[in-house]
Amino acid sequence: MGTQFDFFKKLDKTTIFIYLCLVVIGWISIYAAEIKDHHQSIFDFSQSYGKQFVWILTAIVLGVIILSIDAKIFPTFAYIIYILGIVSLIGVLLFGTTVNASKSWFHIGGIALQPAEFVKYATALALARIVYDNKNRSRNIKTLLKPAMIVALPVVMIFLQNDTGTALVFAAFVVVFYREGFIPGWLLILGIAAAFLFILTLLFNEFYIIGGLTALFVISSFFLIKKPSVIKQLFLLLIVINAYVYAVDYAYEEVLQPHQKMRIAVLIDENIDLRGAGYNLHQSKIAIGSGGMWGKGFLEGTQTKFSFVPEQGTDFIFCTIGEEWGFAGSFVLISLYIFLLVRLVLLAERQRSVFSRIFGYSLVTILFFHFFVNIGMTIGLVPVIGIPLPFISYGGSSLWAFTIFLFTFLKLDSKRLELL
Amino acid sequence: MIARSTQSDVFSRRKISIIVFIIIIGLLYLARLYYIQVIDHRYKIYASSNVQRVITDYAARGLIYDRNGELLVYNEPYYDLMVIPRQVTSIDTTEFINLLGITEEQFINRMQSAISHSRHKGSVFERQISKDIYAVFQEKLFRFPGFYVQPRTLRKYPYQMAAHLFGYVGEAGPSIIANEPYYKPGDYIGISGIEKHYEEILRGQKGTRIILVDALNRDIGPFQDGRYDTLAVAGTDLFTSLDYELQLYGERLMQNKRGSIVAIEPSSGEILALVTSPGYDPNLLVGRVRSQNYRNFQEDTLKPLFNRALMANYPPGSVFKVANFLVGLQEGGINLNSRYSCPGYYYSGGITVRCRTHPQPVNVITALQHSCNTFSCIQFRNTLELPKFGSMQEALTTWRNHLISMGFGRTFNSDLPYELSGLLGSSDYYDGIYGTRGWRALTVISLAIGQGEIGTTPLQLANLAATVANRGFYYTPHIVKAIGTNDNLNPEFLDRHNTTIDSVHYDAIVTAMYETVESGTGRFSKIPDIPFAGKTGTVQNPHGENHSAFIAFGPVEEPKIAISVIVENAGGGASWAAPISSLMIEKYLTREINRAWFEQRILDASF
């Protein structure tokens, strides 16, 4: 008894509390989004909110099981779990069912599972293990190769399932590499700048950008006329940037599929195709925007209730919160999330074991990526990419996977003094 | 502490930039949310013009025709004023209630009942609004957000006849809605008659459309280009077996009388006419006026809602001798050579059954022709007392089973509304009254002449006529002949039902019934040039004047129509029921009546 009590004492109860808050907010929002009339039972298991209730209960049971496992199991079995994850991805490619054009689901009995959700967790374990095994090696782009392979393998397979959204999530590991010193800061900034320039290229005609940059170069050369070596370097940079801009434009026009192009186009131009591809974003903004300061009240949302907003229980769940609880509700949710993310960074930093720290950072960055994309797309700051809002969106795979992810880290954290 | 000095810790300051980045994104998102939720008012305006309305496209109910394609039931459009409570914002209530001509209290009550149904879904605010109000509403709808007009249809009947057969349509009640997911509040469902039995065929499939309306309550097009819309599928038409001219004529003949006419085509079981009198105009049980009229009919002492043709349970009287003789011939209680003299009564063991004067002696043919009670009693007793039956119970059960095979004592399970089974005395019944050994053939001798523990419906009697016409079999009498098109026969009723009596015995009965009309009790109703067969009956009525009964079919060879007629409180079968049958047969076979005085006598009669 004594040891069990100790074990609970060492757990980070703040994180557990926020977890429970988010799950409850999620369930209430799914209920509000999916209920069609007031007479239905809260626990109607034919409805998504009834099913989610079961998912939540089972997720909590899973969490407790994870907490009661010996923490050493996770590094020990990291590779095996990773291999199982990869096998499940192969399995789903061969035997899975297709939902929304993505062949990424297993249907077992009445429930549907999406292995890709669990592979994020498996990849985090394997990545933590491989870096841990080589912890005394120097960290640079060259030693990044093996860890990068660990991440790249599932990404390729998930792309093959045609589930672009989930594959993009693995980009979050770049931040882990940054934190661990594999990537220099300037490279990360360069990456972000490239993404920014990418959007800029799409916003404006590429010749304006190339012309503008060239003009900028001419003017600066005028001032730097006495430093020809700097001018030479700047010129090289100009060539590279212009080539990039042109390549981006070419890629956008020639490589992207029409529906992918549309997702970016609607983001840039508010009024494009309001009945077609722009519809989701437009309706999502109307739902959230019409919430006002204090919201319309629980179950009073007109936009979400009448299915103006698509996928309102899953990817666009934030619309219901924004509409029914207003800016006040949005504020609470975003604050909870940011608080959780920062808290998890601090927890990751206090780990003595490299394994635990990398695993913790993987959790933070993946959660952050989901948060960033999911909320961002509903308010028109990020292209519409169909990934769920962890702990909130309807869906068993996502809830289970993130619960296992979070509770594994909490278990590692509770044993941080014993793990090296 | 050793672990802390690993090389990677060199990068621990990078956590700062990561935390800062997370917080910056959080703040950026909050700023964006604050902008679209609090500062920018456009979205609230968009939302208010983003009002969705679910319109139900009610499928047109299938039409109902007669056997020759004459339209008997069709649909007439009308409009309901609907309301979606949560979309009702600021409206000029005074103007609204003046327009509708309702009080403020009514307005509040109706709004409350609509809210209790659903705040998000449409409820009927006023049913069947007039054309004038409809026109005004179409013009001013923009001033009453949340209200809209829903087109519906009502049944309409060009001929005021056969109301009981058609039945009626009404709103689905709470128990139906709870049990059958197809029906939603406000939906119509067939409540009786053909409308009920063929509900799923007639109703079709309703569709739904989702449209968007702007802040001015105007339709601005389909929601998501109609992605969620479903098309309504019109109901399937039905072809009844009725001959509408014959039905109309029958109802005319039965004016000012109580009783019924059932006419069947023997070769198919198709009901050509089914008259119950008094009836009512089917148009009276439609729409807004229905519940009031229905209550009036319920209180009417003439019971117009009571379908006598299917539900009246009369002791059949002498017409039942037809069935009894068939059983006697089949079992051997009598044969064609049996002859008895009739002293004007039947007497045995202290029981007397009276007869009338008629030629002597009688055999099967002449006994039926003159409706001799004495012969009937003798043959009935002979049959029950045949030595092959070990007991009275066995004998009566044999008799009963033969009658059941002819359609008595049970329902036909047809498509007719509220068909009753009638009554056939059973050995269990008599055992209960007299004890197992306490009764004999004489105890139940009244069954011989169709009195006592026996009840038959006019439909069963008409079926008996059809069975004799067919010489031994019948098809289930039914009212819907074909579904969809006139040649797509209703598959429910194609089975032939053979009786347990051999065909040869029917030949004798056909001869007897023919003689009945030629020179027996029915001779006053002979139709020139059309030989037909019949049997009169007088139903003893303890409550007043006897009922007049007749069954018949014609022509004798290849019969086209079999009929039963009962006129309550009219006296003997020969005087009223037989002439009505005769006119019906003449009308059906020749499409005209050549005996004006004969017809006029019936039309003038009133009981």
Ligand SMILES: [Zn+2]
């Ligand atoms: Zn007699």
